[in-house]
Amino acid sequence: MAEPQPPTVHEGATDDIETTSKPTSAEDRKAAAALSNLDSSADNNTDSAQVDQAAATNALNSVSEKKAPAEAAAKSKVKVDAGDVALLVAELEVTKARATELLKQNDGDAVKTIRAFLQPAF
Structure with missing residues (x-):
């Protein structure tokens, strides 16, 4: 049996990912859209060829290399x-x-x- 969690703990939430900030630049918005597209295609079991590979690569690079x-x-x-x-x-x-x-x-x-x-x- 799982222990009851405090009301401030949400299922699936992690401390590593900052979810409160919204993308401000056009490049950040494209990156967020590409990442959300990756999530939705995994849920729907659609063909991976539909995902824009360049946008996904840029999104991952921009997330990992914020300088x-x-x-x-x-x-x-x-x-x-x-x-x-x-x-x-x-x-x-x-x-x-x-x-x-x-x-x-x-x-x-x-x-x-x-x-x-x-x-x-x-």
Whole structure:
């Protein structure tokens, strides 16, 4: 038997998903529509070809990668030395893409990047 729940607990609700905010931009509205379309097609057992794949991919990417535009623009302007990328790939055993991303996060400084990578997360 299940225990009775307090009146503030709703079935199916989770703390991880913020359901109170409404999409404000056109891109967010398209993403929300694509995600709701995915839910409805799973319920109706319709063919998955009807789902707009590009809209679904964009929706999932926008949900998972909410970054400040200024922060993303600043990171893209950092010049990364190929020798530093090779050093990180060899010493930290990461991919070239990950090494480049780490260097951009640390202003292209290899020593700062290695220290940040080895720093334990709290």
